[in-house]
Amino acid sequence: MIFDQAEFNLRCEWGVQGVVQLAPISDVIIIVDVLSFSTATEIATNNGAIIYPYQWRDDSAINYAKSVKAELSQGRFSQAGYSLSPASLTKIPMGTRLVIPSPNGSTLTLLTGNTPTIAGCLRNCAAVAKFAQQYGSKISVIPAGEKWQDGTMRPAFEDLIGAGAILSFLHGSLSPEAETAVTTFAAFQHDLLGYLKKSSSGKELIAKGYELDVELAAALNVSECVPLLIDKAYTNSSK
Numbered sequence: 001m002i003f004d005q006a007e008f009n010l011r012c013e014w015g016v017q018g019v020v021q022l023a024p025i026s027d028v029i030i031i032v033d034v035l036s037f038s039t040a041t042e043i044a045t046n047n048g049a050i051i052y053p054y055q056w057r058d059d060s061a062i063n064y065a066k067s068v069k070a071e072l073s074q075g076r077f078s079q080a081g082y083s084l085s086p087a088s089l090t091k092i093p094m095g096t097r098l099v100i101p102s103p104n105g106s107t108l109t110l111l112t113g114n115t116p117t118i119a120g121c122l123r124n125c126a127a128v129a130k131f132a133q134q135y136g137s138k139i140s141v142i143p144a145g146e147k148w149q150d151g152t153m154r155p156a157f158e159d160l161i162g163a164g165a166i167l168s169f170l171h172g173s174l175s176p177e178a179e180t181a182v183t184t185f186a187a188f189q190h191d192l193l194g195y196l197k198k199s200s201s202g203k204e205l206i207a208k209g210y211e212l213d214v215e216l217a218a219a220l221n222v223s224e225c226v227p228l229l230i231d232k233a234y235t236n237s238s239k
């Protein structure tokens with residue numbers, strides 16, 4: 001196949017088509033949505049919470065939360081309660097069951113089928129890479145990207161950097177797409193916070209008062225937490 005990078009151990013492709021092309025031929029798949037789903041999931045599961053990804057924030061999300069006996073997170077820019085904002089989750093109690101609708105990270109998570117799925121970000125890049133290798137040598141890393149207003153995918157700087165950080169800790173042959181991510185990470189590694197703040201996604205969050213989210217997301221390799229998807233929920237599997 002031309003588009004599945006099958007001749008390489010370590011692959012990298014964007015968004016929905018990345019999952020569609022690569023999940024069926026991978027031993028494990030890593031979803032990278034640095035701002036904000038993967039970072040939020042790392043922080044919440046590191047505290048012992050159980051995170052249920054869900055695609056839409058609508059009435060069906062309310063029913064879904066009830067069906068899994070979980071709380072439904074608030075909207076991204078809510079001033080109170082748990083949300084996609086990583087800062088809102090730093091004190092989430094152990095055992096909290098939380099549904100997080102997200103247009104990018106959650107949506108991609110729900111498309112991976114039977115392929116083992118991990119949420120990765122800058123904070124847990126080394127731990128995720130180490131854990132992923134137990135599944136086999138065929139590892140796909142998916143930078144989630146963001147959405148333009150028309151619904152099309154916007155490749156996002158922070159997700160390419162996050163994918164590169166994880167790939168840089170993996171061993172095996174790199175596809176050109178994966179090597180691009182590794183090289184990009186290496187080029188910006190010296191000032192991740194500075195560049196994240198200047199990136200489009202970072203500027204959007206800072207303009208809305210969420211600079212702390214950018215700071216939390218830029219912290220490199222500070223967590224051993226590995227959010228692994230089991231029975232439709234992410235929990236920390238590094239314990």
Ligand SMILES: O=C(O)[C@H](CS(=O)(=O)O)OP(=O)(O)O
Pocket residue numbers: 033035036037038076084085102103104105106145146147
């Ligand atoms: O948290 C985010 O940045 C987005 C929400 S939105 O696109 O700004 O509405 O979700 P994510 O799926 O984490 O990219």
